[in-house]
Amino acid sequence: MTTHEHASIWGESVQWLRQDWQQVFTLHLVYSTLGIILFTPLLALISRLLLGLSEQPALADQDIAWFLLSPAGITALVLLAGLMLAILGFELASLMTLGAGRAQGLNISILAVLRFTTVRAHSIFGFAVRLVVRVLLLTLPFVAASGAIAWFLLSAYDINYYLAEQPVEFWIAAVMIGLLLLAMSLILVSKLLAWSMALPLVLFAGITPIKSFAESERLTRGHKCRLLKTLALWALLAFVFSTLVLAIVQLLGSWLVPKFFDSIDWLVPVLGGFVALWMLGNFVVTVFIAGSLGYALVGLYQHYGAAETHTDLAAIARDRPTRGWRLSAPLLTLMLAAAVVSALLVGHWLVDGIQIKDTVTVVAHRGAAGKAPENTLASIRAAIADASDWVEIDVQETVDGEVVVIHDSDFMKLAGVDLKVWNGTLTQIRDIDVGSWFDPHFSTERVPTLIEVLEAARGKARVVIELKYYGHDQQLEQRVVDIVEQTGMTDDVAIMSLKYEGVQKIRALRPDWRIGLLSATAIGDLASLDVDFLAVAMGMASPGFVRRSHEQGKQVFVWTVNDAVSLSRMMSLGVDGVITDEPALAREVIAERADLNPAERLLMHTAILFGKPEPQRHYRDDSP
Numbered sequence: 086m087t088t089h090e091h092a093s094i095w096g097e098s099v100q101w102l103r104q105d106w107q108q109v110f111t112l113h114l115v116y117s118t119l120g121i122i123l124f125t126p127l128l129a130l131i132s133r134l135l136l137g138l139s140e141q142p143a144l145a146d147q148d149i150a151w152f153l154l155s156p157a158g159i160t161a162l163v164l165l166a167g168l169m170l171a172i173l174g175f176e177l178a179s180l181m182t183l184g185a186g187r188a189q190g191l192n193i194s195i196l197a198v199l200r201f202t203t204v205r206a207h208s209i210f211g212f213a214v215r216l217v218v219r220v221l222l223l224t225l226p227f228v229a230a231s232g233a234i235a236w237f238l239l240s241a242y243d244i245n246y247y248l249a250e251q252p253v254e255f256w257i258a259a260v261m262i263g264l265l266l267l268a269m270s271l272i273l274v275s276k277l278l279a280w281s282m283a284l285p286l287v288l289f290a291g292i293t294p295i296k297s298f299a300e301s302e303r304l305t306r307g308h309k310c311r312l313l314k315t316l317a318l319w320a321l322l323a324f325v326f327s328t329l330v331l332a333i334v335q336l337l338g339s340w341l342v343p344k345f346f347d348s349i350d351w352l353v354p355v356l357g358g359f360v361a362l363w364m365l366g367n368f369v370v371t372v373f374i375a376g377s378l379g380y381a382l383v384g385l386y387q388h389y390g391a392a393e394t395h396t397d398l399a400a401i402a403r404d405r406p407t408r409g410w411r412l413s414a415p416l417l418t419l420m421l422a423a424a425v426v427s428a429l430l431v432g433h434w435l436v437d438g439i440q441i442k443d444t445v446t447v448v449a450h451r452g453a454a455g456k457a458p459e460n461t462l463a464s465i466r467a468a469i470a471d472a473s474d475w476v477e478i479d480v481q482e483t484v485d486g487e488v489v490v491i492h493d494s495d496f497m498k499l500a501g502v503d504l505k506v507w508n509g510t511l512t513q514i515r516d517i518d519v520g521s522w523f524d525p526h527f528s529t530e531r532v533p534t535l536i537e538v539l540e541a542a543r544g545k546a547r548v549v550i551e552l553k554y555y556g557h558d559q560q561l562e563q564r565v566v567d568i569v570e571q572t573g574m575t576d577d578v579a580i581m582s583l584k585y586e587g588v589q590k591i592r593a594l595r596p597d598w599r600i601g602l603l604s605a606t607a608i609g610d611l612a613s614l615d616v617d618f619l620a621v622a623m624g625m626a627s628p629g630f631v632r633r634s635h636e637q638g639k640q641v642f643v644w645t646v647n648d649a650v651s652l653s654r655m656m657s658l659g660v661d662g663v664i665t666d667e668p669a670l671a672r673e674v675i676a677e678r679a680d681l682n683p684a685e686r687l688l689m690h691t692a693i694l695f696g697k698p699e700p701q702r703h704y705r706d707d708s709p
Contacts, residue, residue, distance in 0.1 A: 099377070216280070279302045281316070448664040480551070548579075626658055641662075
């Protein structure tokens with residue numbers, strides 16, 4: 086196929102798409118709705134099944150990870166992937182039917198297309214399932230090999246060491262895994278090109294899903310480079326179009342929204358309108374991407390496999406007279422009215438939950454870790470000097486039963502010392518310099534004990550103790566309880582962990598103590614768990630989550646928030662506390678927000694949509 090032929094296929098495809106854009110738009114809307122209708126209850130069903138097996142009302146990070154690695158979890162993922170691909174397959178089949186009809190000069194109605202694909206539902210679903218299985222069989226060996234490389238080269242020390250220091254073995258693993266994934270991608274692309282005629286063969290040639298892949302490979306043999314050029318052009322055009330549309334919406338919003346800064350009455354609908362326009366832009370982009378792919382594949386099929394076509398498309402077109410809708414004046418008026426209502430609703434959604442009065446608590450993450458080495462007495466003192474309400478620390482046990490304050494499982498990231506915390510005595514650990522990595526000024530800093538941190542914070546700040554579990558804890562919960570009571574800090578301490586079982590042990594030992602759960606992801610209703618507060622990643626902190634948690638009497642803290650824009654946005658959501666490496670910055674933001682009016686706070690809340698947050702400085706790691 087020459088360059089002229091590539092351009093001819095694309096010219097025809099775009100021309101067909103231009104003629105059928107209304108039907109393509111409607112079909113995408115139908116299948117998007119179908120996806121929501123099917124996925125929502127399916128996800129709920131899988132969540133209920135998972136929670137039923139765990140006998141817990143909710144699961145967070147570690148429990149979810151273990152589930153996804155189990156046979157039941159893998160099965161659930163395959164089912165979800167199969168269903169998603171089946172819906173995409175049905176949409177692509179419908180678009181290809183429209184395109185194939187247009188290629189023959191036929192105008193097939195949407196209802197006729199839907200009936201045509203419905204009759205062939207079992208074949209389309211069979212094709213989707215086989216495609217998922219084939220892709221899995223191709224990719225799993227590479228993924229397994231990558232996992233094995235990571236295990237052998239990157240498991241000797243704490244993962245934070247490899248991410249922060251990037252030693253030689255890190256780069257060896259990265260190169261090896263990168264080469265494996267590159268090889269996997271090349272093989273996968275080659276196979277997908279070879280199978281590009283499979284779905285058209287199922288639809289238009291009556292080939293069974295089982296035979297369609299082999300037949301597609303026969304038709305495309307010797308033509309993969311030409312197929313790649315055509316589909317690469319589709320990918321390039323899709324990327325350019327999507328980038329252009331969304332960039333225009335964002336640029337317009339960034340230019341226009343600030344002009345309504347002084348009027349909350351106008352600002353709400355304007356913001357709502359631009360968010361609605363942004364959502365519409367996303368939808369239009371996906372319509373173009375799906376439609377152009379379907380019509381491009383039809384163009385390729387017309388070139389390579391038209392001789393295999395047995396389906397009477399003319400009969401399908403006669404199935405029902407076409408009644409295409411037109412953009413009449415009444416319809417345009419209705420659409421504009423709907424856009425106004427949408428703008429007001431979306432604007433109300435943006436405003437909903439925006440807090441006027443800030444009562445946020447500042448929690449210093451591992452002390453003021455932006456100013457001093459994490460989890461050291463220097464960082465604790467810096468956090469206190471910055472007027473932190475709480476100081477958050479991590480605790481583990483040494484081999485001789487001491488409770489020390491350190492996050493990682495070893496000292497490779499902090500000092501380049503190959504010693505696991507649970508294998509070291511307090512004396513051995515005390516010899517390790519954990520401050521020079523931050524600045525030579527801190528070369529005298531050593532790993533403190535829990536007692537030392539509590540004594541340093543007494544009467545100056547309260548302390549959040551995170552229990553770290555690496556599978557070698559002995560009596561961590563009991564020892565922490567004993568130390569807290571020994572120092573008389575019971576009323577000034579809270580306990581939390583990523584491991585729900587761990588905080589439940591604290592609850593059993595001291596029912597009246599304040600406990601919380603850390604989480605970056607969750608299944609189920611976290612707020613229903615037996616904890617007093619939830620410390621979640623920023624991505625989980627939506628207005629709805631905060632509201633539901635408050636309704637169930639749970640406070641919400643968000644980690645790790647280190648720039649002014651994100652700090653202000655989280656405060657606008659009404660969270661109870663921010664966990665930050667920069668407590669002084671958090672105090673500055675609270676002071677600045679005290680002078681902002683509601684319109685200015687709303688602008689700050691939407692800064693990420695219509696502006697760019699401040700660049701964040703680099704931190705050693707982002708884990709809780």
